[in-house]
Amino acid sequence: MILAAVPQLIIQPEGRMSRHQQQTSFKATDSVVEVKSKFDAEYRRFAFKRNCPGGFQEFYSLLQTLHHIPEVDMLLGYADDHGDLLPINNDDNFHKAVSSANPLLRIIITKKEDEPVVFATNSLQRRKKGLGLTGLRTPASLSTHSKSKMGLFIGRPQNFRQISSIIDVDILPETHRRVRLHKHGTHKPLGFYIRDGASMRVTPYGVEKVPGVFISRLVRGGLAESTGLLGVNDEILEVNGIDVTGKSLDQVTDMMVANSHNLIVTVKPANQRNNVIHRGSKTTGNSGSFGSNGSTGSALSHDSTSPASHSTPITASNSIVEGDSDEEEDDDGDLILENDCLTLYQSPNNTNLTSERLHSSPVVRTLPQSVSVPVYMASKLRSGQNGYPGHSIQRSMREGGNILTL
């Protein structure tokens, strides 16, 4: 019955989304995935071939059409073998979900809450690429009942994303730490204060006291505190690869604020006991280092207190993602609104969340997924733009002193 929806799904590609489009073989295979999707109180049942499931986007739009909710942003989740509710938000975990169907795949659709305006400014590309990252390294096994049992609120999977990483461990001295803070256009404050101070340096003339810049305070709930990688009294040595010696406090402040979209600070931690021990092996490292701010290299993230975590495969995947990411994922995303009233160009979707500011254009709500929105990011034109999920982080977790950074 609704099996007919499957070829439709493959034949009707939404733009340039799928890299599986060409595999439109319709061979008779016995393995068919049954799908039961639930949105609010409504159920839909359908099926498709297990070996050619297509991409996540097709699946997403298929569900939208089936549920007749074409303009609703939704979150997909599925129940796996163990009864856990796991997210579907990219090709990988979609395939995982398909493979885990036994034989029924239960999909739960929830409406996405109102997103901040920034979300609309994030391009589709960003979302797609970024999602690859979240899905793989999310051990987010959370089910509805486990949530209630633990009594701890754990954010929805799409809210997880990387907020910080330690980079360049292989090229930095062990006493130093290079930390990257990912702000991703969220409204979460970076949340730390810096001050002037004096630091001891060994010079050819002996130990000398030289002026330095230090972290003086971390804001509770701020990004810096939640990473656990920066601490009070850590000395700041570099900001995005630029040495801060000889610079005034105000200059360093301005440098950090100007780089706040992709802030990489090299610090000498006041607490030297939690340093990453550099073992000389480059198994987790990425030797290709380009750019002064050294954005590549091994990425040891997650947990500064338990060095064991960096031997997990999660780290490996993480380092790949880090390697892809360009150093220029910064403020280039200037928002440019074109309102070419002279050319009478009237795109059906020529608006966005900020369009109220232009009084002459009609206000039409639009799909953020639509590629044809005239709002585009200047950065989109640049290559090497790796992304992050276009979701805002609502909460990072702190559990028994361990910080989960995703």
Place this chain on the structure above:
Amino acid sequence: MKRFRRHGQDSQRDRLKQELFQFNKTVEHGFPHQPSALGYSPSLQLLAIGTRSGAIKLYGSPGVEFMGLHDENAAVTQVHFLPHQVELVTLLDDNSLHMWTLRAHTGLSELLEIGRFTLTGPPGAPPSVTRVTAVLAHSSGELLLLGTEGGHVFIVQVPGFRELEERNISLAEITNSVPDNCIVQRSLEHVEALEENPADPNHVAIGYGRGLIVIWDLQKRCAIQHFPATQQLESLCWTEDRGYILSSHSDGSYCRWLFGEEDGNEVEKSDIPYGHFPCKAISKIIQLPTKKGAPFLFFSGGMPRASFGDRHCITIIHNKTHVALDFTSRIIDFFVIKDGPLRTGDPSALVVLVEEELVVIDLKSEGWPVIQTPYLVPLHSSAITCSHHVSAIPLKLWERILAAGNLQKTNYSKKPWPITGGKNLAPDPPQRDLLLTGHEDGTVRLWNASGVCLYPMYKLSTAGVFHTDTDPNDNLHQGAEGDWPPFRKVGCFDPYSDDPRLGIQKIHLCKYSGCLAVAGTAGQILVLELNDEAAEHPVEAKVVDLLQGQEGFRWKGHTRLDVRDEPVRFEAGFQPFTVVQCQPPAVVTALCLHSEWKLVAYGTSHGFGLFDYQQKSNVFIKCTLNPSDQLAMEGPLSRVKSIKKSLRQSFRRIRHSRVSLRKHQVNNAAKLQEANARLEAELAEMELAPVQRKIEARSSDDSFTGLVRILYFADTFLSDSSHNTPSLWAGTNGGCVYVFILRLPSVEHRTDEPITAHPAKEIQLMHRAPIVGLVVLDGHGIPLPEPLEVAHDLARSPDMQGSHHLVVTSEEQFKVFTLPKVSAKMKLKLTAMDGSRVRRVAVAWFGSSQSEDYCESALVVLTNQGDLLVISLPGVKLQVRFPCIRKEDVSGIASCVFTKHGQGFYLISPSEFERFSLSSRFLVEPCCLVEVPLSSDASIQCMPKPDRFLSAYRETSQEVEDSDISARRVMEHALLNDENCWPSDQLVPATASAFRTTIFAL
């Protein structure tokens, strides 16, 4: 390979950079901040001013300027030129003496410090013994008499600063030679005055603080006469005609003593000019003879303490005329210039240095009018609130402004400037430049900024358009204050603003049409036109609501200015014809005038608008306000309140501490200790909490994101790349650029068809830094010309074939976007790289110093670190960086204004502009020559005079052999002749003076 090639280009570029850019601080315009000493050389006809910051400035005829700075950061307390020489001596606050000279080098004179000296007393003597209180540069040009706090007079030979210990006049010698009854009762106190008898250089009058005046013969080394004045002495003066000595005293009296008769030590005449009631001291008195008989008497101070004690007055009495010149600020010093080629004739001008200005009174003309000063003009007569520079003014406009300005200068003296020393050798300025300064009292002053002298051309007042609190008849009342003392107000320094709302914030002048737009503190924008005739007409006012009826806004700031409805009379010059008033009346933060389209754009913290001054109608309004921005909505008053509050609190605290101090005095040490402990605890607390800076990305709801920082008109491609359209660009504090397409009717329908505007684009910079500059580059990468520039054949028309580019300068980055499709092309991140921010940016043209026809445009930038940068266009590459202003000097950085040719001005004090140049071709700096006066040669020829002193010295020091003396005289001749052709650039001043001293010590 590519790298190699680029390297070659780099070295070529480096050479070009050296030809294009060069940094010089050239000249200081305006009035020195906090002057503390005045000196004058009648032979050189140079004026010297010392300041509290240790600077010494010399001025001669217009364009002749020298400036020197003492290494010590101490105030200059006295300046004395050595008579008939090119040297001058300065005394600093730290008791050090400095010798300066004007040395000719490659045809130009320069001011050089050639020696320094501190008086050393005998071992174990208190420092007051050598604390110099009075300096006399003896007319021989070889001796310096130094009176000290201890009452001694030390004699020093100059220019080598060699102490002649044997000739010192000690206190003991004085007390021995004066009858006891003058001394016994009390000590003599310090030496207050040292004056040389103009008739006989051997006689020196020594005035002591307690009043005793002793006439000392330098040759005979004895006191000739003494005058026992009973009042505290303030100053002494020998009269030239007869042997009188005038002394002025702290009780407001002056006495005349007859010199010459051995026993005549009685006062001949004593008078308290403003007497009866207690008077303030007469700090300086001068009497000068005239050929016709009646002498001129000048004295400063002496006013009745109770009624006029706060006045700063100089009284001139001549014949029956008696005037008390009432100055605007404290009198530092004054001198009188005499007529004639040798400056020995009748008094011709009185030069008065007061704290905020220099006033010159013409004593030859009826009514003693003021002579307009060609330099040292008080820029800050009302505080400067903004400035604007226009280069290359067309001659026609220049003459019209000059004519209008001359009509304003009717009450000045017609006499030429009396200080005429030195020769101005600077070439004539290549173009006519105008600097416009806006002031707190609503005036705009136009200055001729073409050359070294910043000369006032025209003053425009906008206050007449509005009803203000002040009574226009205020000035008339001042004359009717009473007949005695006969006050006359002089000077133009007037820092008191009638209404702070009148303050000028933005100025834009179109040099081709003579159209001027001026915007002020209360959201008023005036459009003015130059009219050669006086006219009387009403000024049309137009109120525009920038909020466009948005609800929930409450303006708590000042109210709108009240425009006069009745016709207002305007003198010839710039006459306003339209006023736009923004509602809410917030400060106008951006202004742009396009005289070709006859449009003026204005912006405040709430939004921006476009006004058509041809049709006198508003074209459109755009509100840029962020609804969450409470501060912008309420206006400045809330902050003012808090200042008031904090002031009140601090006063309370002071009062409280005073009370508690008094208690402490009664109530002894225990509490004092407690207070000390508390203070220490407070200090420790302060140390615990160091200066912190929050690291926070800028978010969209910061304050004042809607504040419009820049407005720009451009004729460029916005919709497609084949049709260019007029457009208006606006940049905000929140990093947003709004672009509006303007549709202008054809020229024949310009007056009746309305102008329309449509929003075309909006660019929100992701880093949200305030936008400080917008420039559109044409197809060749050259900035679009100014309006009417092409029409006047003064610029090439822009290239409309190639694609245009937009250069957006935010505080943090320079970014190039393509047009019409706005996409980022290039950028230079400034803040992210070195933490500095852009404070000022302008487009400038740089000509090569090597080849005449090479010229390129670039952005000149001033950062918050006080550095000047040059950024190339269109490549946005950093070319050069020069440190210019101290980064702590916030007002200096804020006041910077650039010219179109790579020069600039910034305020180094409230009253002084420093001029700098980044260009190696365009440079305005003083080039002048001061020649050694003829009379100095005469003094060398009539050697006997100084020689007599030397012989006097020899008499006292017997061990010097005769042969040595003659040898020394030969050496000395050689030295003095050498003076004129000194190889100045080779010799370090210190070695030069050392060389000299060794010769003297032979």
